[in-house]
Structure formats: structure tokens, C-alpha cells
Amino acid sequence: MTILFFTATGNSLSVAKTIGGKLISIPRLLHDNSGDIHIADDEGVGIVFPVYFGNLPNHVRLLLGRVRISAPYKFAILTYGELAGRATSHLVRTAREAGIEFNYVRTIKMVDNNFSIVNVEKQVRTQGRKHIAEHMAGISEEVRQRCSLIERPNIIDRIVGFVEERMPAEDAPRRFSVEPDKCMGCGTCTRVCPNGNLRLIDGKPSWGENCLKCTACYHNCPHGAIRYKGEKSRYTFRNDAVSLGDIIYANSNV
Ligand SMILES: Cc1cc2nc3c(=O)[nH]c(=O)nc-3n(C[C@H](O)[C@H](O)[C@H](O)COP(=O)(O)O)c2cc1C
Structure with a gap:
């Protein structure tokens, strides 16, 4: 089994780890290959990633535009925090346009990391209310049994998705700041950004214009210094099943 994943705070990577197999970071894959990418696995190929504004993260769109998958079983699992909107429909349509037909598409509700919308501490x-481990075990078993199932958004998701997709873009680079007494200038933030959008200037992080708002820099700061x-x-x-090293490995050098 080969699983391609995109993650900022580890939820999606924890799902990939639970299913198991050869795990490949999507930012790394896009960075290390020029042109088309071919993934082949006789057991199956999966994609795991977070829902962003009821839709797909840009890395997943870029991947679908470049990847060719040769596998008897193709699946996708979308992690989300509160309402996944129409993300599964967008995925199925975008994949189909790229010539990829999934056998199995499911969402799993996990901790919402989007600090500009939700109270992450709460x-x-x-999170116990979401029964994450039980749902994850169920999904993992369905994938193991090569189930065919495409989850469609219900009426609430369709309405919410319509709103989520139109959320005004915030000027993220200018909303970030650091607490000077907490920031040690360690540069971890520059290494967890999947877009290579941060650099240290005079020992403090500076955000470029290429911010995805993925939250990786904020949540993975070892000193909680980013505001x-x-x-x-x-x-x-950060998801308990995932280390800071995992996130750095997945998202650095891009
Ligand atoms: C920019 C952004 C947009 C998000 N949009 C949604 C959303 O529309 N619906 C939702 O339920 N969760 C949303 N979330 C929450 C994430 O999908 C969720 O926390 C996900 O499990 C994070 O995965 P990761 O830990 O692998 O990065 C959003 C998070 C971010 C950072």
C-alpha cells in the first residue's frame, strides 16, 4: 500500500500511519519530481489530506494535475474539524478530470486546527466527543477489506460548503507576529512550512506572500511564540501520533 499525504498538524499523517504502508509526503513528491509523477502499487494507492474551506488544499490540486496512479484500489481520506462541506464532491470531480477514479472516499472528523475560526484549546x-479512534479503526478496516464507497455531502454540508468556499481570504502574512521573549530563533517554523514561505531575518521569522494558512508554523513552534x-x-x-520530526520531514526542503 502506498499513501500520499499532506499535513500541517499531523491529523492526516496519523490516519496514513494507522492504515500503514509506504507513506509519501505530497509537498516532497511535488518538489522532488519535475513534470508527471507515476505512482504504482499492486496493493493500492491512497491520498490523505485536510479539508481547507470546504475544498482541497492547493498541494492536492497540484498533485492531481500531475499524478498517474496504477493500482487496483484507489482511495482518499479527508480529515476535517467541523463540517467538510462539498470537499468529497470536489475531490471526485477534480480526480475524474485528471483521469483518476477512486474506489473509496471517506471523511473523518478530527481536531480542528484552524485558529482563526475555532477555539483550538476547546x-x-x-475531542473525545468525535470518537476519532473508533472512526479511524473503522476506516482502516474498510480500506483493508478494499471496500467500495464514495461519501457524498449531505444537505447541511452542501449549504455550509457553499459558504465555506466563499470565505474571504485573510491577509495572513500580515496577521502573523512573534512574541519576542518566547521566540528563540530556532527556525522550526521555516522547516514545517509546506510552501517554503518563511525565512529568518535577524533571527526572527518573516512570512512571504505565499501563505496557505495551513497553520503548521503556528502549531509546531516549540515555544508557542507565534501569534x-x-x-x-x-x-x-499537534496530533499525538505525530512528532515534530515527522512534520519537518514531510514539509521541509520544499
Ligand atoms: C486553512 C484551513 C481551512 C480549514 N477549513 C476547514 C473546513 O472548511 N471545514 C472543516 O471542518 N475543517 C477545516 N479545517 C480544519 C482541518 O481540515 C482539520 O483540522 C484537519 O484535520 C487538519 O489536518 P492536518 O492536521 O493533517 O493538517 C481547516 C483548517 C485550515 C488550516
Whole structure:
């Protein structure tokens, strides 16, 4: 089994780890290959990634535009925090346009990391209500049994998705700041960004214009030194099954 993943705070990587197999970071894959990418696996190939604004992260769109998958079983799992909107429909349509037909597409509700919309501290405190481990075990078993199932958005998701997709883009680079007494200038933020959008200037992070708002820099700062204007809590989250090293390996050198 080969699983391609995109992650900022580890939820999607934890799902990929639970299913198991050869795990490949999508930012790395896009960076290390010029032109078309061919992934072949006799057991199956999966894609795991977070929902962004009821839709697909840009890295996944870029991947679908360049990848050719040769496998008898193709699956996708979308992690999300509150409402996945129409993301599964967007995925199925975009993949189909790229000549990829999934056998299995499912969502899994996990901790929402989007600090500009939700209180992440409350998300972590109340995550038990989402029964994440049980749902993950169910999905993992369905994939193991090569189930065929395409999850479609329900009426609420369709309405919410319509709104989520039209959320005004925030001027993210200018909303970030660092607490000078907490920032050690370690540069971790520059290494977890999947877009290579941060660099250290005079020992402090500086954000370029290429921000995805993925939250990786904020949540993976070892000192909790990064602030965001409008953040709903001051709390950093990374999935327990995933280390800082995992995120650095997945997203650095891009
Ligand atoms: C920019 C951004 C947009 C998001 N949009 C949605 C959304 O539309 N619906 C939702 O339920 N969760 C949304 N989330 C939450 C993530 O999808 C969720 O926390 C995901 O599991 C994070 O995966 P990761 O830890 O692998 O990065 C968003 C998060 C970010 C950073």
C-alpha cells in the first residue's frame, strides 16, 4: 500500500500511519519530481489530506494535475474539524478530470486546527466527543477489506460548503507576529512550512506572500511564540501520533 499525504498538524499523517504502508509526503513528491509523477502499487494507492474551506488544499490540486496512479484500489481520506462541506464532491470531480477514479472516499472528523475560526484549546479538550479512534479503526478496516464507497455531502454540508468556499481570504502574512521573549530563533517554523514561505531575518521569522494558512508554523513552534491577529485561542496543537520530526520531514526542503 502506498499513501500520499499532506499535513500541517499531523491529523492526516496519523490516519496514513494507522492504515500503514509506504507513506509519501505530497509537498516532497511535488518538489522532488519535475513534470508527471507515476505512482504504482499492486496493493493500492491512497491520498490523505485536510479539508481547507470546504475544498482541497492547493498541494492536492497540484498533485492531481500531475499524478498517474496504477493500482487496483484507489482511495482518499479527508480529515476535517467541523463540517467538510462539498470537499468529497470536489475531490471526485477534480480526480475524474485528471483521469483518476477512486474506489473509496471517506471523511473523518478530527481536531480542528484552524485558529482563526475555532477555539483550538476547546477543540482539543472536547475531542473525545468525535470518537476519532473508533472512526479511524473503522476506516482502516474498510480500506483493508478494499471496500467500495464514495461519501457524498449531505444537505447541511452542501449549504455550509457553499459558504465555506466563499470565505474571504485573510491577509495572513500580515496577521502573523512573534512574541519576542518566547521566540528563540530556532527556525522550526521555516522547516514545517509546506510552501517554503518563511525565512529568518535577524533571527526572527518573516512570512512571504505565499501563505496557505495551513497553520503548521503556528502549531509546531516549540515555544508557542507565534501569534495570529484574530486567533480564537492561544493554544498549539499537534496530533499525538505525530512528532515534530515527522512534520519537518514531510514539509521541509520544499
Ligand atoms: C486553512 C484551513 C481551512 C480549514 N477549513 C476547514 C473546513 O472548511 N471545514 C472543516 O471542518 N475543517 C477545516 N479545517 C480544519 C482541518 O481540515 C482539520 O483540522 C484537519 O484535520 C487538519 O489536518 P492536518 O492536521 O493533517 O493538517 C481547516 C483548517 C485550515 C488550516
